Amino acid sequence: MSILVNDNYQNLAQNYLFSNIAKKVKAYTEANPDKKVIRLGIGDVTLPLVPTVIEAMHKAVDEMGNQATFRGYAPECGYDFAIEAVIKHYAAWNVELGMNEVFISDGAKSDCGNITDIFGDNEILIPDPVYPVYLDSNIMNGRRISYLAANQENGFLPMPEGVEKKSYIIYICSPNNPTGAVYNKEQLKEWVDFANETQSVIIFDSAYEAFIKGDYPHSIFEIEGSRTCAIEICSLSKTAGFTGTRMGYTIVPEQLVCSGTQLNKMWNRRQCTKFNGTSYIIQRAGEAALSEKGFKECLDNIAYYMENAKLIADVLDEKGIWYTGGISSPYIWLKCPNGMKSWEFFDYLLNELQIVGTPGAGFGSQGEGYFRLTSFGSREATQEAVERIRKGL
Numbered sequence: 081m082s083i084l085v086n087d088n089y090q091n092l093a094q095n096y097l098f099s100n101i102a103k104k105v106k107a108y109t110e111a112n113p114d115k116k117v118i119r120l121g122i123g124d125v126t127l128p129l130v131p132t133v134i135e136a137m138h139k140a141v142d143e144m145g146n147q148a149t150f151r152g153y154a155p156e157c158g159y160d161f162a163i164e165a166v167i168k169h170y171a172a173w174n175v176e177l178g179m180n181e182v183f184i185s186d187g188a189k190s191d192c193g194n195i196t197d198i199f200g201d202n203e204i205l206i207p208d209p210v211y212p213v214y215l216d217s218n219i220m221n222g223r224r225i226s227y228l229a230a231n232q233e234n235g236f237l238p239m240p241e242g243v244e245k246k247s248y249i250i251y252i253c254s255p256n257n258p259t260g261a262v263y264n265k266e267q268l269k270e271w272v273d274f275a276n277e278t279q280s281v282i283i284f285d286s287a288y289e290a291f292i293k294g295d296y297p298h299s300i301f302e303i304e305g306s307r308t309c310a311i312e313i314c315s316l317s318k319t320a321g322f323t324g325t326r327m328g329y330t331i332v333p334e335q336l337v338c339s340g341t342q343l344n345k346m347w348n349r350r351q352c353t354k355f356n357g358t359s360y361i362i363q364r365a366g367e368a369a370l371s372e373k374g375f376k377e378c379l380d381n382i383a384y385y386m387e388n389a390k391l392i393a394d395v396l397d398e399k400g401i402w403y404t405g406g407i408s409s410p411y412i413w414l415k416c417p418n419g420m421k422s423w424e425f426f427d428y429l430l431n432e433l434q435i436v437g438t439p440g441a442g443f444g445s446q447g448e449g450y451f452r453l454t455s456f457g458s459r460e461a462t463q464e465a466v467e468r469i470r471k472g473l
């Protein structure tokens with residue numbers, strides 16, 4: 081006799097994508113200690129936090145050391161000042177949000193995983209390829225999952241046309257990780273109309289919104305009709321380099337009602353029960369990142385990364401290697417040369433050029449034969465990787 085465990089975990093792929101990569105890189109570096117490996121794999125930022133954020137954090141730390149300004153538990157759903165900063169950020173796109181519609185968290189990954197708590201046994205629609213957390217968190221809950229194939233033919237932007245009309249939880253990530261594809265307003269309107277018609281819920285991940293160039297929606301709430309069918313999850317990880325600092329937010333509109341229940345109230349209840357708030361210091365940092373001055377500094381960092389993306393794109397152009405992304409996204413999504421499979425190309429790049437990327441197959445079966453390179457490296461590392469590709473590929 082033993083206690084029962086969640087058997088759904090047996091259905092997860094054996095290893096999380098990035099642990100697999102780390103293992104392979106570790107084995108290679110141990111066997112080749114003299115070789116300098118350049119890591120353009122994991123989507124982690126490398127530039128330090130911007131000065132306005134650092135200043136705000138120092139001030140908040142001092143407040144915590146002073147009896148008069150010390151703070152204990154934060155409000156579970158966020159301090160008003162942080163919520164107001166998010167609301168102001170959205171006002172730039174003419175999106176109006178209420179104070180009780182924004183929930184401050186410790187990042188988008190937790191919210192992506194935790195949001196499944198408030199839903200029952202629905203069918204899930206997940207783009208393929210995409211950020212793996214949507215899939216794994218739903219596998220953990222034993223959900224029925226269908227895929228939306230994203231491929232070169234549809235510009236890596238699957239549309240509702242041809243999808244059977246019934247209720248789903250639909251995940252949309254725009255700009256997309258890993259492909260860098262971005263939905264325009266008309267395309268998102270089609271998804272919103274589909275969701276309202278079928279009483280589905282869209283979970284919109286806008287983690288890369290700050291990278292958007294041109295006239296694309298930064299938020300699903302720019303789309304008419306979205307307040308009755310969408311939840312948005314976002315993060316300061318890529319916007320402000322908060323991957324190690326940790327702050328995100330989820331927006332659940334008041335009008336979103338499923339089976340007679342307001343999801344906003346459910347998410348509030350879920351957070352108040354299982355989450356004890358993001359640290360005061362971090363919320364002050366987030367407020368600073370979204371302030372006019374702080375955000376400008378963050379955009380300078382993003383511009384730096386995008387110059388890296390341009391260097392990578394240029395060498396791929398020279399080599400005649402097909403790619404997309406790298407314009408409204410920090411990721412370049414390329415077709416593996418010479419018909420190589422994703423992991424084959426991974427091994428080739430690691431062994432021959434000592435460059436680490438991410439195999440497209442790790443983001444879904446449609447990613448097979450593709451590969452992701454990130455522009456989040458330093459300029460020097462990116463330049464060196466580009467030179468190696470120029471000479472060796």
Ligand code: PLP
Pocket residue numbers: 123186187188189190192211253257285287314315316317322323327328
């Ligand atoms: N959503 C997408 C699409 C991502 O690519 C990532 C991180 O890579 C996240 C969410 C996770 O963000 P956070 O660092 O806030 O947990």
